[in-house]
Amino acid sequence: MLLLNILSSPISIALVALSVTAYYLVPYFTSYQSLSKIPGPFIAKFSNIWVAYAARRGRKFAAVDGAHRKYGKMVRIGFNHVSMADESALQVVYGHGNGFLKDHYYQAFVVGTTGVFNTRDRAEHTRKRKIIAHAFSPLSVGEFEPHMTSNILRWTNQFDKMASQNSNGSGSTFNIMPWFSYLAFDIIGDLAFGAPFGMVDKGRDEAEVQNIPGGPIRYTSAVDVLNRRGEISSTLGWMPALRPYAKYLPDPFFRKGVKSVQDLNGIAVAAVASRLDAVEKGLDEEKAGRKDLLTRLIQGKDANGERMGRKEVTAEALTQLIAGSDTISNTSCGVFYWILHGERAAPGTIIPKLQAELDAAIPSSAAVADYASVKHLPFLRQCIDEGMRMHSTSALGLPRIVADGTGVDFEGAHFPPGTVLSVPSYTIHHMAEIWGNDVEEFRPERWTRLNDRQKMAFNPFSYGPRACVGQNVAVMELQIIIGTLFRRYDFELHQEKLKSHEGFSKKPVECYTSMRRRL
Known part of the structure; x- marks a missing residue:
C-alpha cells in the first residue's frame, strides 16, 4: 500500500x-536532429511505436508502403529509422564495405546462440558465413536434389488422391497453402535434420519438440509456431525494452509468441540431437551415404580449421529450418497464385505457354521434374521471378545501422552514426516509376526486356554480403515444385485476392483451388 x-x-x-x-x-x-526534415507519421519522429504497431498487426509491409505513397521516397518510420524506397539505396545500405551493421532489431531473433542470420558482429558473421557457404557449395546443392524429389513425390501422391475424389477427376476445392507448408517443412527436415517431419504423409501440421537436449519430447503445430515466432520477434525487434517483460503483458499475442520462440528452438534441438549424438559416438555419416545440409554443417570448418559446436550447429540448423520452410512455402504459394491469377486475367497467355514448355522438357514418365530439365526453362523462371516480385515474401526493409565514421549522405540527406536505414522490398517491387503502369499486373514477359533500374530493384533475397546464402537452393526448389505442379495438374483458382499476413516474412493467409490430373 x-x-x-x-x-x-x-x-x-x-x-x-x-x-x-x-x-x-x-x-x-x-542525436537525430538531422532527420527532422524527413517526413513521416508524427509519432514515428519520437519512437518506434508506429512501426511496432504495424508489425503487431502483421501489416508492416502495407503500412510502410502506404507511408511512402503518402510522403515520398524517404520516410521516417522510427525515431532513428529512415525507410528509403529507391533502388539505388540498396548499394548504399546493403553493399560491400559500407561499414553498416545489422540493427539491434535482430537480437529479438536470437535464442541462446546466434546464427548467421541474426549475428551482428562482423567478424563472427564472416566466420559463420564461410562455414555455411561450404554447406551451399555447388557440389552440396547437387546432392540435395534426391531429398527434395522424394518428398515432392509423396506430396504429388497426396494430390493425386485429392484430384480423384470426384468422378470427373477435378477434386474438391481445398486450401493449398497448408500443403505448401507441409512440403517445405518435410524437405528442410530431410535436408537440415536427416529426416522429414512427416507432415505430407500425415496431412497435418505436427512436429516433435524437445526444449532441452535429453528432455521430454512432445508434439506441437510447427507451422503455427513458426508464424507466431516471426510475428513476436518482428514486433519486439522494434521495441527491445519490452522483451524481458513480453510474457507478462496482458495481450496473449506476446505470451503465446514467447512460448512459440521456445518451441521452435525445441523443434531444432529435437531434430538435431540424434544426428549429433551419432557423430559424437564416432559413427561416420559420410560412409552411411547421408549427404545433406546437416552433414555439411557438421563437417564445415572456419578459417582456423575449427568446427562448430553443438549449440552453434543447432542454431544454424534452426536458421535453415526457418528459411527453408517459411520462405519456400510462402513464396511457392505466392508464385502459384499469381500464375493462376495471370491466366484468369488474360486467358490463354500463361498456363498453355508454361505447360507447353514443361511438356517439352520433362519426360512423360517423370512424376517429379528433375532439376536438369527445368533449371534453364526461360518462361518458368520468368513466372517465378514475376511471382516473387508480386508477392514479395521478404517484404520488409531489412534494417541496417550506420556504425562507422561521420555517417552517410544520400539524396541530399545526412544520416549520422546510429541512424537505421532500410529499403522496403515490397515497395520497390510495386513502384510504377520503376516497373511501368502495369506494375500491379502479372506480366512474365517483362523479364525478357528488363532495364537497368528494374534489374537493380528486384531484391527477393536481399543484397550484398548479408544476402541469403541459400538463394540458389531456394530457386532450385521453386523451379522443381512449380514445374512439377503445372506439368502434372490443371488448376482452377477459387478466390479473388491473395491476402497476406506478415511476421518476418509475408505469408499468404489462404489459397483455394481445385485440380485434376493432366492426361
Whole structure:
C-alpha cells in the first residue's frame, strides 16, 4: 500500500512523465536532429511505436508502403529509422564495405546462440558465413536434389488422391497453402535434420519438440509456431525494452509468441540431437551415404580449421529450418497464385505457354521434374521471378545501422552514426516509376526486356554480403515444385485476392483451388 501511495503521488507521476518525455524528446532534438526534415507519421519522429504497431498487426509491409505513397521516397518510420524506397539505396545500405551493421532489431531473433542470420558482429558473421557457404557449395546443392524429389513425390501422391475424389477427376476445392507448408517443412527436415517431419504423409501440421537436449519430447503445430515466432520477434525487434517483460503483458499475442520462440528452438534441438549424438559416438555419416545440409554443417570448418559446436550447429540448423520452410512455402504459394491469377486475367497467355514448355522438357514418365530439365526453362523462371516480385515474401526493409565514421549522405540527406536505414522490398517491387503502369499486373514477359533500374530493384533475397546464402537452393526448389505442379495438374483458382499476413516474412493467409490430373 505504501509503495502504491508513493507511485501515485503527484511528484512520482511528474517524474515518470518527465522521464518519458526526456526519453522520446531528447534524441529528437540532439542525436537525430538531422532527420527532422524527413517526413513521416508524427509519432514515428519520437519512437518506434508506429512501426511496432504495424508489425503487431502483421501489416508492416502495407503500412510502410502506404507511408511512402503518402510522403515520398524517404520516410521516417522510427525515431532513428529512415525507410528509403529507391533502388539505388540498396548499394548504399546493403553493399560491400559500407561499414553498416545489422540493427539491434535482430537480437529479438536470437535464442541462446546466434546464427548467421541474426549475428551482428562482423567478424563472427564472416566466420559463420564461410562455414555455411561450404554447406551451399555447388557440389552440396547437387546432392540435395534426391531429398527434395522424394518428398515432392509423396506430396504429388497426396494430390493425386485429392484430384480423384470426384468422378470427373477435378477434386474438391481445398486450401493449398497448408500443403505448401507441409512440403517445405518435410524437405528442410530431410535436408537440415536427416529426416522429414512427416507432415505430407500425415496431412497435418505436427512436429516433435524437445526444449532441452535429453528432455521430454512432445508434439506441437510447427507451422503455427513458426508464424507466431516471426510475428513476436518482428514486433519486439522494434521495441527491445519490452522483451524481458513480453510474457507478462496482458495481450496473449506476446505470451503465446514467447512460448512459440521456445518451441521452435525445441523443434531444432529435437531434430538435431540424434544426428549429433551419432557423430559424437564416432559413427561416420559420410560412409552411411547421408549427404545433406546437416552433414555439411557438421563437417564445415572456419578459417582456423575449427568446427562448430553443438549449440552453434543447432542454431544454424534452426536458421535453415526457418528459411527453408517459411520462405519456400510462402513464396511457392505466392508464385502459384499469381500464375493462376495471370491466366484468369488474360486467358490463354500463361498456363498453355508454361505447360507447353514443361511438356517439352520433362519426360512423360517423370512424376517429379528433375532439376536438369527445368533449371534453364526461360518462361518458368520468368513466372517465378514475376511471382516473387508480386508477392514479395521478404517484404520488409531489412534494417541496417550506420556504425562507422561521420555517417552517410544520400539524396541530399545526412544520416549520422546510429541512424537505421532500410529499403522496403515490397515497395520497390510495386513502384510504377520503376516497373511501368502495369506494375500491379502479372506480366512474365517483362523479364525478357528488363532495364537497368528494374534489374537493380528486384531484391527477393536481399543484397550484398548479408544476402541469403541459400538463394540458389531456394530457386532450385521453386523451379522443381512449380514445374512439377503445372506439368502434372490443371488448376482452377477459387478466390479473388491473395491476402497476406506478415511476421518476418509475408505469408499468404489462404489459397483455394481445385485440380485434376493432366492426361
